[in-house]
Amino acid sequence: MDTEMSPCSSFSIYFLFFLFSSLNIRHCVATDNISLGQSLSGNQTIVSKEGNFELGFFAPGYSRNYYIGIWYKKVPVQTVIWVANRATPIFNTSSAVFRISEDGQLGLLNRYKILVWSSNSTPSTSDSTVAVLLDTGNLVIRNGSSTTIWQSFDHPTDTVMPEELLGVNKITGEYQSVTSWKNPENPAPGPFALRMDPDGSNQFVLLWNGSEIYWTSGIWNGQYFPISPGTVESSLIKITFVDNEQWKYVMYTILDSSFISRIVIDSSGLVGQWYWLNSTQKWQPFFIEPLARCDVYSLCGAFGICDQKSSNTCRCAYGFEPASMKEWEFNVWNSGCVRKTGLRCSDKSSAGGEDDRFLEMTNMRLPDNPQNLAVGSAEECEEACLNNCACNAYAYVSGCLIWTGDLRNLQQLYDGDRGAGTLHLRLAASDFPASSSSHRLVKNLTPSVIGGILVIFCVLFGLIWVSQRRKRARMAKQVEGSLIQFAYRDLQRVTKNFSEKLGGGGFGSVFKGTLIDSTEVAVKKLEGLRQGEKQFRTEVSTLAAIQHVNVVRLRGLCSEGRKRLLVYEYMSRGSLDSHLFPNNPTVLDWRMRYQTILGIARGLSYLHEKCRECIIHCDLKPDNILLDGDFCAKVADFGMAKLIGRDFSRVLTTMRGTIGYLAPEWISGLPITSKVDVYSFGMMLFELISGKRNTTHSADGGEIFYPSWAATRVIEGDIFSLLDHRLNGAADIEELTKVCRVACWCIQDSETQRPTMGQVVQILEGVLEVSMPPVPKALQLLTGDQSQIGNHLPSTEYKDPLDQSQDFPQLSVKL
Ligand SMILES: *[C@@H]1O[C@H](CO)[C@@H](O)[C@H](O)[C@H]1NC(C)=O
Ligand SMILES: *[C@@H]1O[C@H](CO)[C@@H](O)[C@H](O)[C@H]1NC(C)=O
Ligand SMILES: *[C@@H]1O[C@H](CO)[C@@H](O)[C@H](O)[C@H]1NC(C)=O
Ligand SMILES: *[C@@H]1O[C@H](CO)[C@@H](O)[C@H](O)[C@H]1NC(C)=O
Ligand SMILES: *[C@@H]1O[C@H](CO)[C@@H](O)[C@H](O)[C@H]1NC(C)=O
Numbered sequence: 001m002d003t004e005m006s007p008c009s010s011f012s013i014y015f016l017f018f019l020f021s022s023l024n025i026r027h028c029v030a031t032d033n034i035s036l037g038q039s040l041s042g043n044q045t046i047v048s049k050e051g052n053f054e055l056g057f058f059a060p061g062y063s064r065n066y067y068i069g070i071w072y073k074k075v076p077v078q079t080v081i082w083v084a085n086r087a088t089p090i091f092n093t094s095s096a097v098f099r100i101s102e103d104g105q106l107g108l109l110n111r112y113k114i115l116v117w118s119s120n121s122t123p124s125t126s127d128s129t130v131a132v133l134l135d136t137g138n139l140v141i142r143n144g145s146s147t148t149i150w151q152s153f154d155h156p157t158d159t160v161m162p163e164e165l166l167g168v169n170k171i172t173g174e175y176q177s178v179t180s181w182k183n184p185e186n187p188a189p190g191p192f193a194l195r196m197d198p199d200g201s202n203q204f205v206l207l208w209n210g211s212e213i214y215w216t217s218g219i220w221n222g223q224y225f226p227i228s229p230g231t232v233e234s235s236l237i238k239i240t241f242v243d244n245e246q247w248k249y250v251m252y253t254i255l256d257s258s259f260i261s262r263i264v265i266d267s268s269g270l271v272g273q274w275y276w277l278n279s280t281q282k283w284q285p286f287f288i289e290p291l292a293r294c295d296v297y298s299l300c301g302a303f304g305i306c307d308q309k310s311s312n313t314c315r316c317a318y319g320f321e322p323a324s325m326k327e328w329e330f331n332v333w334n335s336g337c338v339r340k341t342g343l344r345c346s347d348k349s350s351a352g353g354e355d356d357r358f359l360e361m362t363n364m365r366l367p368d369n370p371q372n373l374a375v376g377s378a379e380e381c382e383e384a385c386l387n388n389c390a391c392n393a394y395a396y397v398s399g400c401l402i403w404t405g406d407l408r409n410l411q412q413l414y415d416g417d418r419g420a421g422t423l424h425l426r427l428a429a430s431d432f433p434a435s436s437s438s439h440r441l442v443k444n445l446t447p448s449v450i451g452g453i454l455v456i457f458c459v460l461f462g463l464i465w466v467s468q469r470r471k472r473a474r475m476a477k478q479v480e481g482s483l484i485q486f487a488y489r490d491l492q493r494v495t496k497n498f499s500e501k502l503g504g505g506g507f508g509s510v511f512k513g514t515l516i517d518s519t520e521v522a523v524k525k526l527e528g529l530r531q532g533e534k535q536f537r538t539e540v541s542t543l544a545a546i547q548h549v550n551v552v553r554l555r556g557l558c559s560e561g562r563k564r565l566l567v568y569e570y571m572s573r574g575s576l577d578s579h580l581f582p583n584n585p586t587v588l589d590w591r592m593r594y595q596t597i598l599g600i601a602r603g604l605s606y607l608h609e610k611c612r613e614c615i616i617h618c619d620l621k622p623d624n625i626l627l628d629g630d631f632c633a634k635v636a637d638f639g640m641a642k643l644i645g646r647d648f649s650r651v652l653t654t655m656r657g658t659i660g661y662l663a664p665e666w667i668s669g670l671p672i673t674s675k676v677d678v679y680s681f682g683m684m685l686f687e688l689i690s691g692k693r694n695t696t697h698s699a700d701g702g703e704i705f706y707p708s709w710a711a712t713r714v715i716e717g718d719i720f721s722l723l724d725h726r727l728n729g730a731a732d733i734e735e736l737t738k739v740c741r742v743a744c745w746c747i748q749d750s751e752t753q754r755p756t757m758g759q760v761v762q763i764l765e766g767v768l769e770v771s772m773p774p775v776p777k778a779l780q781l782l783t784g785d786q787s788q789i790g791n792h793l794p795s796t797e798y799k800d801p802l803d804q805s806q807d808f809p810q811l812s813v814k815l
């Protein structure tokens with residue numbers, strides 16, 4: 001009998017084995033290892049023996065890129081602690097293969113059978129080579145049962161696990177370091193890293209771009225690192241520091257094995273130790289460093305400004321815009337900002353046009369690494385910068401400092417802060433909103449000057465618009481396809497059959513839901529839609545392209561039969577009205593209100609002026625402004641006019657009684673423009689100032705319409721009487737004046753008198769100044785009975801100092 005198998009039959013046995021083992025993985029008890037001939041594809045995973053960790057393909061957030069990763073099996077929020085192919089995603093998991101090769105290396109093959117990731121470990125030809133996922137979260141390749149050839153703990157990504165060594169191999173000189181993800185949807189290495197001090201001292205440092213140290217743990221004192229003494233007091237965590245001939249490393253051990261903890265460096269450069277809290281089902285921080293976020297090197301990237309007091313943390317310098325809106329939306333800012341308009345620089349010969357100019361920025365932390373120039377005056381310093389094409393800014397502080405290249409670590413400081421200086425930022429002349437002639441608030445402008453300014457404005461906006469269109473088209477491509485299509489049944493499951501209602505209104509009801517990856521969403525069931533499916537999808541995908549920090553992000557849609565649903569990001573703090581009006585015990589302070597106002601203005605300005613198609617909101621009111629966990633205001637329910645059609649407004653007027661926010665042109669039946677939103681915004685400002693609904697009922701049942709009274713107060717300069725009394729006068733008088741005046745301008749009867757949202761943003765940012773507004777007359781008419789109003793208002797002489805109609809802007813550049 002011939003006992004030798006032919007190559008062919010051995011192949012088929014091998015193949016059967018292969019098939020059997022993959023079936024095993026999919027349907028039966030999960031295994032904890034991949035041995036020779038086995039592989040993972042699609043949704044197959046391996047699970048460590050005690051079921052602590054799982055390894056398989058995952059796609060972070062809403063991305064469609066797949067990675068091999070390890071995550072906690074017992075934590076319901078998918079938390080990835082290690083990624084294999086962090087910079088080389090694959091796009092189709094069913095045809096990709098994660099396997100151990102004949103020479104004992106782990107490898108990931110894409111659908112073209114190209115190796116996109118390999119463990120690059122020492123080859124081992126033993127048949128018993130196996131990759132095992134351990135209950136510590138460590139993936140090891142073993143030669144037989146004992147020798148460890150390779151382990152994922154030696155190649156950490158952004159997480160340091162208990163029992164994992166972080167340090168340096170003194171013999172090979174190799175450091176283990178953890179590097180942040182680029183952003184929450186992209187595990188590729190970002191700019192921030194945590195590692196042992198390269199200078200050889202016994203401390204850990206945080207580094208930007210492998211060179212700039214922005215935080216140190218303090219030198220090991222034999223028991224703990226000085227910066228985190230809290231951890232040593234904990235009876236749960238033991239820290240071991242080893243410094244011998246071969247190694248210098250730190251390791252932490254969790255003494256209670258039911259306690260789940262990890263140290264991670266996040267995409268915004270912060271390092272933190274987190275533990276899983278069963279009772280809240282959330283990760284809680286033990287510590288997060290650095291405490292002052294603006295200390296993170298280049299947190300806001302090139303030309304970004306860090307503001308410790310702002311809920312947004314980062315903003316772009318004036319004349320700049322985010323290089324990647326998508327990253328900024330994740331609150332990952334280090335991609336920084338780019339110029340809206342290129343500098344003219346020394347290219348004087350090529351075309352006419354004005355020289356570049358300098359924007360004065362006060363109270364700034366000056367950037368690092370200036371060059372010192374030996375010139376005698378501020379003028380010469382400016383001249384020197386202007387003559388150097390690479391120069392982006394100068395400052396004259398007992399000497400001339402200039403900066404070439406990218407400006408990093410700009411920080412907004414406040415009066416009295418140490419190290420505050422005045423920086424002069426170079427901008428293209430066209431980025432200045434108007435000509436240099438108007439340096440201060442100009443009152444009584446002659447009609448020709450007004451006309452001139454208007455023309456310049458138009459030209460400027462035109463220029464900016466054209467120059468940004470290309471960039472935006474590019475950006476829009478990035479976000480297309482980010483919209484998730486849901487089946488109705490999925491959304492039923494996600495919202496637990498629409499059980500948790502968040503709110504409702506004229507367009508339908510909103511329900512809370514939780515996606516499989518534990519992301520919370522708000523699902524809106526639209527009502528009264530008569531559009532066909534195709535048109536609906538087209539309109540929704542244009543809305544999906546809208547991404548701005550101050551606009552609620554649309555995540556997905558569902559369109560089945562007559563059912564139309566939209567899925568939005570969930571805003572944990574709910575709507576603005578619930579925080580503003582007296583039934584809420586906690587009072588929004590002035591700073592938060594100002595930030596909210598600025599946020600709303602930016603969001604609207606983006607919708608009106610910066611999207612490919614102008615989007616008019618049409619139903620702006622505090623109920624449609626949502627606040628996220630950081631109290632960042634976002635405009636919600638935008639684009640409903642696109643989806644539902646303009647004439648819905650009449651429905652609203654009768655159905656919801658939001659008449660307090662409707663511009664006169666709605667009522668008179670005139671065609672509407674984005675200025676209807678400006679009007680509603682103005683009305684909303686009064687509510688933000690006063691903390692009261694504009695229309696309130698007096699004790700005897702009469703209606704008081706607050707803005708008409710407020711407008712006259714503004715003109716009389718008695719603005720503190722308008723302020724929410726719960727604030728006890730705690731408001732910045734300059735800001736309050738600005739907001740009051742803007743509010744009055746926004747509610748002017750004629751739309752040409754109202755500013756654009758872009759101008760409002762510039763006023764609030766302090767780039768433009770705003771003059772005294774006239775009293776809008778239609779206000780009185782709107783409320784109907786004049787005598788009624790008179791009865792409830794404090795007696796004031798009605799005066800109208802600027803009776804002649806004049807168009808906005810009554811403003812000038814503040815330089
Ligand atoms: C691999 O997993 C299988 C199935 O769970 C198990 O029988 C086998 O002992 C494991 N091999 C190793 C080397 O751990
Ligand atoms: C895994 O994928 C297969 C085929 O794509 C599918 O039938 C199966 O339900 C999936 N299993 C899990 C647990 O998702
Ligand atoms: C992924 O690969 C499988 C098998 O090769 C193929 O059937 C499927 O269509 C692919 N999916 C996508 C989205 O390309
Ligand atoms: C693996 O084990 C075999 C024998 O068991 C040995 O010959 C080989 O050198 C080992 N390889 C490694 C990398 O340890
Ligand atoms: C980051 O470091 C690399 C290499 O050290 C250097 O070439 C590059 O210019 C640095 N990037 C920035 C933005 O400074």
Ligand SMILES: *[C@@H]1O[C@H](CO)[C@@H](O)[C@H](O)[C@H]1NC(C)=O
Binds near residue numbers: 258259260278
């Ligand atoms: C948390 O819950 C898990 C599963 O319910 C349990 O095994 C674990 O012991 C709990 N951990 C703590 C610290 O209570």
